[in-house]
Amino acid sequence: MSDIPRGGVHRTAKLASLPLGAAGRAAAGWGRRLAGADGEEIAAQLSARSAEQLFAVLGELKGGAMKFGQALSIFEAAVPDELAEPYREALTKLQSSAPPMPARDVHRVLAEQLGRGWRERFADFDDEPTAAASIGQVHRAVWHDGRDVAVKVQYPGADEALLADLRQLGRFSRILQPLVPGMEIKPLIAELRDRMAEELDYRDEADNQRVFAEAFAGDPEIKVPRVVASSPKTVISEWITGRPLSSIIRDGDQPTRDEAGRLLSEFHYASPPRTGLLHADPHPGNFQLMADGRLAVIDFGAVARLPNGSPMVLQLMTRLALLGDSAQLMELLRTEGFVRPGMQLDPDEVLAYLGPFAEPLHTERFRFSRRWLQRQAERVGDLRSPDFRTGRALNLPPQHLLIHRVTFGTLGVMCQLGAEVPLRGIVSRWQPVITEGSDPEPGP
CATH class of the missing domain: 3.30.200.20 (Phosphorylase Kinase; domain 1)
Structure with missing residues (x-):
């Protein structure tokens, strides 16, 4: 049907080269360590070459593989800088780059x-x-x-290529996991496949x-x-003309970053009550800042259908975390299926786990940053942390998975922007139940 090479053997070989190539480079690096070479320098070389290969393979294959790369690119802000830097440029390219169709x-x-x-x-x-x-x-x-x-x-x-890519990537999820510590790849692939x-x-x-x-x-x-x-x-x-957020992330000045973050937040929280839908593909290539100051939004292939607006249970969870009401929060989580069956949890530990995610709503303005998101990822991903054990006992019901991914993807973009955003006011306007009766703490 197409002149673009998409044979099953070709695609499988390309995708297989990702983990095999990484393994080969790791083996070569181990040999150089034995020879007395500098470990950090070797690790940097391995990461840079892996990133280069990741972009080359995923970009060439398009389809599900590129979709997977785009999904990863919005989460890179949560990865520690020393690990993320080599991948940052490669993953960001996947937001707008691929070999053209003849x-x-x-x-x-x-x-x-x-x-x-x-x-x-x-x-x-x-x-x-x-x-x-x-x-x-x-x-x-x-x-x-x-x-x-x-x-x-x-x-x-x-259609065939996209689903075949995701099936193949699913087989490699355990090997690809080290590329993005702090994020579960297998559920992400499964959720992407369901939306395709x-x-x-x-x-x-x-x-x-x-x-x-x-x-x-x-x-x-x-x-x-x-x-x-x-x-x-x-x-x-x-046709619309504007400056993509990916460009602003790369070299925008601070006022532009702040305004882009504010507009992105406004769109994210306003959409469910205004449209009954949630734009579900929040990577920076889908948003452009226009010359007249408006935020242009494109690509509506993936949406979450929310005819009643943002689910009230999620709003109530956020409200209780913001108020610090651990007992009611625990009761709501159990009632709504957010706790795995048979798990015994201390309400205060659950609040300690979820409370920091409500931090941007405690003040009138909040400065999003890669470091803030990294701290959250480190906190819940550290095997020795009480938060890790609490997280293992919690469950995310399937009907909330897409909303969760989109919300955290949007937060990831704001952290990439390093934007200071009046989030509390935006949320109060579109989800007033969250902030009713909770006074913000004084700002710094």
């Missing part, structure tokens, strides 16, 4: 999806892609009525985008481009 394949997909006369629907079409997504790429064009549009075209064979079917039909994505565009129409701070046309493998929407 023009002939693009034309074939458009002919299949829009009809043989597809060119007549455009006044102009640029064959060179402007961006890459995990299962498609974006071209700039001019619609027949003169509007600038973005045309997202799905890679031929992306929704993203493969671009008509679903277009419908989601229409809901967001209508809800945020005329909003002074959030811009969602309107959908112009869609089909199973293409979606055409208004």
Whole structure:
């Protein structure tokens, strides 16, 4: 079907090269240590080469492998700097980079999806892609009525490739785990696999985008481009121009970082009550700061459906943690299935585990940072820590997994930005039950 090499043997060999290559480099490094070479220097070399290979393989394969890399990239802020630095640039590239699909394949997909006369629907079409997504790429064009549009075209064979990638990555999850200490890879892969079917039909994505565009129409701070046309493998929407958050993370000044973090928080918390949906792909490539100050949001293939807004149980958990009410928090967790059956837990230890995650709501403004997120990851991931033992006894019901991942992914982006955000006020506006009756502590 496609001229892009996607044979099962080819893909399996490429993915297999990740753990095998890492093992080979580790063996070579061990030999150099025996010869008296500097251990830290060797470790740095191994990490840099592993990162290079990770990007090369995941980027070339696109599909599920690239989706996996994008998911990892928003969590890198939680990894200690000495481990994360070599991977940071490689993973960030996966948010917007992949080898392009040949023009002939693009034309074939458009002919299949829009009809043989597809060119007549455009006044102009640029064959060179402007961006890459995990299962498609974006071209700039001019619609027949003169509007600038973005045309997202799905890679031929992306459906089979995407699911095959995730199955293969699942087999390697234990070997890949050391690349991202402090985060469980296997559940992430399983959760991604469950969401993939929704993203493969671009008509679903277009419908989601229409809901967001209508809800945020005329909003002074959030811009969602309107959908112009869609089909199973293409979606055409208004063209937007802005500075991606990935660029701001890399070299933005502090005021710009703070404003980007504020707008991202506003969009995250406002979406469920305004749309009944939660944008579920929070990597920095999907958000752009426009010249007029608005935050533009793209890519609505993955959403959490929340017809009643953010689940009240999650809001109440946050409220009780913020109030320091360990007894009621413990009772709520047990009632709602957040404690594994048969586990005996001290309510105060549970509060000690969950309480720090509510820290950004204790003050009117909170400075997010990589170090703050690293401390949280270290605290719950240290095998010797009481928090680790508490975490092992807790359970995350499946219906809350996506919301949990999106929320922490959004926090991860704000930590990458290093943004100071008035989060308490934003949360009070959209989820008032959380902060009712709880006075913020004085700021520093």
